[in-house]
Amino acid sequence: MDISGSKLKANAALPPKAYVQKHTNTHQSVFHNNNISISSLASKLRGAQQAIDRKQLNQLTQSWTQQNNPTTKHISQKAVGSAKREFEKLSQQQLEIIALDPSGTFSDSEKLAAYQMWHMHDQNVQTEFKRDAVKMDSDIDAKALFKQSLDTHYEGFSSLGKLMVSNQYKEQALLQFASNITRLERDTTVGSAQSNKYYALMVEDLFGGHEPDVRSKVDGMSLSNLNTHPYEFLTKEDRNLLSEMYQYGEQNNVDFKFIHQFANDLGNYRKHNDGKLLSNFNQGHFDEHGHQLTVQFTQKDQATITDLLASDALSASSIDKGFISFITEPSTSALSHQGSFQFLQHMVEVTAETDPSIPASEFSKFHSPANVSERYIMTKSDTVVNKPEPDVVCKNGHCEVTDKGRENGVTLEQSSQDFEFSAALNSTSIDALIQQRMNAKTQQNAWYKWLANK
Template sequence: MDISSTKWSSSSGVTAKNSQQTQSPISQFKSNTTNVSFSSLALKLKDAQRSIDNAQVKQLPLVWNGQKALKSEQLNKQEVAAARWEFEQLSKAQLETIALDPGGTFSDVEKVAAYEQWHVLDQMALSSMQRESLEHENPLDAITGFEKAVNSHTQSFSVLGKAMVSEQYASNAQAKFEAIINEQDKALHKTTSQSEHYYTMMVKDIFAGDEPNVLSGVDGMSLSNISKSPFEFLTQEDRLLLADMYEYADQNDIDFKYIQRLASDLGDYRKHNDGKLVSNFNSGHFDEHGHQLSVGFTEKDQATIDSLRSGSALASSRLDQGFVSFLTDPGLGALSHVGSYQFLQHMVEVTAGSQTSVSAGNFEVFKDFSSTVERYVMSTSEEAITRPEPDVVCKNGHCEVTEKGRQNGVTLAQDEKAMSPAIDLKSESIESLIQQFKNTEKQESIWYQWLADD
């Protein structure tokens, strides 16, 4: 089973854009031959039709007798090809007139060309019937549908059309179609068997052989979700894609740990509701001195990410574009990623069927990070923010109003005994807890009074 519509291959060739194509014998012949004018061909068709009409009146059989000419080694194939090019715009009825001409109006070369061109058109019709029949999911329905279509097709032949084919025309077409069905069935069975093998390999390597149900990250970091492995949040589509990656890795001698790490990054993204529950680190983090912190990628990873974003593979890759966008944002992915950005780019290109920037040979042996400096780069701003002075300062349960607090009119009530509010240990939300720090009569906050009394 392939990840993309093209067979995976780390060494697949690419035709150069400026490669030269040799001129075909037909085009060479066209450039050196004066074609018969349309009016001249029309006159010859009329003469041939008269000969056919006379033969039909005399009840003479009209049969294709060009087999000898087809087998003749003396027949100029270039002349036949040129004649076919001349007859490309003719209808099947006109081609029948030329091929079955009994009066000698057309030469053997022209008859053979008309016969071949007629069968090109007929084969196009048969191919169309095959495609329509193959839309049936059941092979027996497909065979039955094609048989009906072929019978209807042969019944539509004119008298001359029937003379262009053998008596075994319908049975031969049916036999070829059944052979196609059988080959597809064998290929499907082989592909299914292979797919199951690599899916089992994926389950064994990622889930230790026991595949769990798909968990949802929509509820966020609930008590039940927070302890779960990121792998458990991988969707069924993710798991199928990973199974395809294992097939590719197995065929290209890639260390499976690269896939494990990529699966971990993807699972963590799913666990946080497709990244919606993760805040961007670069949106506002400060050190103890008030300097703003910012995180970025290493020079190597940044170059890979720039190449990935500027390429065309991402648009057609089977990898979730939202996940790739999340992981390549420094404030979101630099600190959280555990996988390789080089392998990520490689798999984006492979799943898109594109030429890979780095060959699969670079991933034969897994290379882990030796230190944090290989994962991300942390920097601090030169300027530091000044923290505002609070109105109240509390230490070891004792609270005092600061100078700024006194200027703002903040006081701690000392004449009113404010008892510590009873805390309902069964409270299920922070809001219900805060509501208990209220004076129900005056609707005033007694938070500071409670702390002061303690």
């Protein structure tokens, strides 16, 4: 779906809408769905819902136009990404409340995040309709089934949901589907043979000619799968997409290394259960001195990502939107990603059938990063989180009581011979090690005797 003409696009004001009868409280209490706890988010949802209930729909849209009008110029993509993580379990109705909030309860970054997430979900629904429709015997039947599914889908929209799309929502979707059907018919004669050829090329290049079964992403990080290559977690849809990339790469002199790295990033995403098994690095990682660490993309990559996420091509691309959201978030992917964000943007635009921002000739030769600074930037906070000082520290068999330990009355009783280990001690003389734990005269355990005295 082309959302460039929708009422809530990020780079244009919302046009006034003709008066619509005041909507009912259809959305009241929807924030109780999805097990949202009594939290600041639940409170903000409640406040935004109450503000919406006090307005007529035409006033609601005017409020957006006059007060908010978010633009990509002043909205931080980092803030949008953070909001998306916070909203990932929200329903479509809850996202509508956030995106259309007239009270200022939610920031422009949060509204844009909710708006984009709503449209990504809607695009996924349309994709399922298309997959079912193209299975029909004729293009007429395919178009009819898609229209029927789309009509039912749109009629299920709430009053707020219909404000999330343009007045031409159904017409645009139907035209795009009809265009795709026409293109498929034109390519049918040679398409099958070419598809088989490039699928075989993909299997040969990635799997050495023997395609493995798709591994379960749920068990991707189990002990038995730790050493399994990410390629094996690529789904059938992923592999079909990659075969199309090989066809494009061969016809446009693209270095296949770009495709390898893209496949590795996508496979790694699948292996970690679509990214769910990876933690947010920027929340709770510190260096040895207590400085909090933060990872971000390079300036070049971040500029590419910002353009990609703001482009209309994103919604029309066949590349998994969940993967794109994951790979463009530095806290989850900056340390592990191998691929080129410029190539990712290029393929998003190619699969969306839009003019690429970067020509294919730029990808004729893959250049590996010379060092980590070309892949990501690591910074540390000025403030230090103080770690508790231990009572006793031990190094190479020698233990000492720290100042804090002495303040706490800790003592460590040991004679000079208690820790005189033989330089020739090895795995066959473990008994000697055990014997040296004991004081030869008192037969008492000299190691950590302070524990018994506490």
